[in-house]
Amino acid sequence: LGKVETYIHEKLEKEKLHFFLLDPDDVSPELAGELARISEEVGVDAIMVGGSTGAEGEVLDSVVRAIKESSNLPVILFPGSHGGISKYADAIFFMSLLNSRNPFFITGAQALGAFQVKRYGIEPIPMAYLIIEPGETVGWVGDAKPIPRHKPKIAAAYALAGQYLGMRLVYLEAGSGAPQPVPPEMIGLVKRVIDVPLIVGGGIRTGEQARAAVKAGADIIVTGTAIEKAGSVERAREKLEELNRGVKSDR
Ligand code: 1GP
Numbered sequence: 669l670g671k672v673e674t675y676i677h678e679k680l681e682k683e684k685l686h687f688f689l690l691d692p693d694d695v696s697p698e699l700a701g702e703l704a705r706i707s708e709e710v711g712v713d714a715i716m717v718g719g720s721t722g723a724e725g726e727v728l729d730s731v732v733r734a735i736k737e738s739s740n741l742p743v744i745l746f747p748g749s750h751g752g753i754s755k756y757a758d759a760i761f762f763m764s765l766l767n768s769r770n771p772f773f774i775t776g777a778q779a780l781g782a783f784q785v786k787r788y789g790i791e792p793i794p795m796a797y798l799i800i801e802p803g804e805t806v807g808w809v810g811d812a813k814p815i816p817r818h819k820p821k822i823a824a825a826y827a828l829a830g831q832y833l834g835m836r837l838v839y840l841e842a843g844s845g846a847p848q849p850v851p852p853e854m855i856g857l858v859k860r861v862i863d864v865p866l867i868v869g870g871g872i873r874t875g876e877q878a879r880a881a882v883k884a885g886a887d888i889i890v891t892g893t894a895i896e897k898a899g900s901v902e903r904a905r906e907k908l909e910e911l912n913r914g915v916k917s918d919r
Pocket residue numbers: 689841842843844845846868869870871872890891892893894
């Protein structure tokens with residue numbers, strides 16, 4: 669395993685993890701750097717960078733560089749397609765949107781990006797990416813057939829298939845800004861079925877919701893919107909602290 673994946677596994681032996689997602693389309697490099705610095709102080713475990721629209725090229729590079737300059741946290745790309753690659757990142761979730769109807773999001777973008785990942789020496793971490801209802805922007809853009817919220821077994825079947833295909837992480841995604849996070853029953857069943865770490869994100873806005881997802885079986889919680897929309901840097905810090913407490917508390 670590479671450096672970042674080893675870091676993730678070593679940390680997971682001690683606690684659940686909290687990754688903060690920054691969308692370069694929504695934040696300036698200056699703000700991204702500031703939020704990354706605060707994230708490290710608060711105890712966030714990694715910064716993810718990506719988005720479905722416009723997280724590419726110079727906009728993406730400048731945000732990744734600003735984060736690297738202001739914190740020591742690993743920066744993991746979370747690409748919407750082969751456009752979402754930056755040579756300044758440490759690792760990339762080399763993800764396949766398993767429940768897309770469009771092969772571009774299952775293997776096409778991956779083929780178009782593979783040589784770039786190799787050339788830049790970015791650590792690829794293979795990940796099964798599953799869109800759960802409502803799916804929001806990524807569900808629409810990724811041409812997903814979102815898994816119904818009340819059908820945990822479908823999510824578990826896809827997750828296990830992902831593991832059997834060799835993927836070393838499974839991500840249950842309700843979509844950025846989703847009104848409700850992935851249901852605990854679904855998280856629980858998927859966790860019981862797979863052996864690889866389980867990531868959950870989309871619509872987690874409070875410490876309580878983060879806690880509920882962890883209690884249900886999530887190993888890694890991803891949050892973005894709640895912090896980006898906090899209103900000020902000071903409120904963003906408070907939100908990061910609240911969410912981080914939710915993930916890390918043992919109750
Ligand atoms: C989106 O799961 C992530 O890809 C985070 O979602 O922005 O709703 O926190 P939020």
